[in-house]
């Protein structure tokens with residue numbers, strides 16, 4: 001199996017670790033290589049990739065939108081989000097998928113299945129690329145409402161256009177969201193706040209949060225973001241960012257190989273590999 005990743009910069013990517021662990025689990029021979037492409041050399045980089053006999057590859061920042069022009073097919077989920085993170089190469093054809101949002105949902109469902117039992121309210125913090133995929137995936141689930149708060153509210157407003165369900169969503173500022181935090185059962189940070197260089201920052205303070213609420217951060221470096229530390233201190237439940245990373249990889253790998261992966265089994269080693277880097 002010949003797999004890989006395109007993006008820039010990607011030297012610190014966790015994806016080789018993940019896919020090598022998956023190959024080992026099902027005893028499959030193969031390689032997962034990093035193909036770093038400079039953004040201004042994107043076209044040449046892709047032409048070169050087309051000459052390799054790859055079975056599939058992942059796409060990361062900043063190419064998740066640009067890759068779409070080079071695909072033969074795109075699945076409806078990736079098309080609705082407008083971003084592709086996984087390409088399956090099949091008989092010379094490139095087919096694009098997006099496994100980020102579904103990976104997020106698989107992770108949170110496996111840790112907190114009670115959130116999916118109905119009548120729950122979600123607050124999404126951020127309205128960038130990551131938020132789009134997660135919002136779209138959450139819209140397929142059985143929630144009462146999914147509100148979106150963002151620094152730039154116009155961007156959150158744009159996100160509403162991918163909501164073709166009957167589920168209600170309000171757009172608000174962080175300040176407005178902070179005033180009604182006690183209504184949410186799941187609060188998800190999809191912004192880059194909490195990562196370098198904003199290590200000690202969080203987009204919203206968690207005063208007034210319910211005890212049983214799950215606070216989830218897609219930032220995985222550091223493992224304990226300022227937001228998650230605040231959540232823990234306030235007695236809320238927490239969900240860390242590394243899970244989404246592993247599960248988006250699981251869905252991609254299953255598409256490439258047709259084999260089922262037991263991601264739960266790999267999770268402890270994966271967590272150790274993340275913690276070793278912190």
Ligand code: ATR
Nearest residue numbers: 126127128129130131150151152155191192193203
């Ligand atoms: P990604 O594809 O990783 O989601 P992105 O599309 O650039 O990246 O989105 C980044 C998100 O983080 C956005 O919600 C952004 O808010 P704006 O839309 O208002 O720019 C948010 N973000 C980044 N830095 C931030 C900061 N310092 N304070 C608040 N929000 C921030």
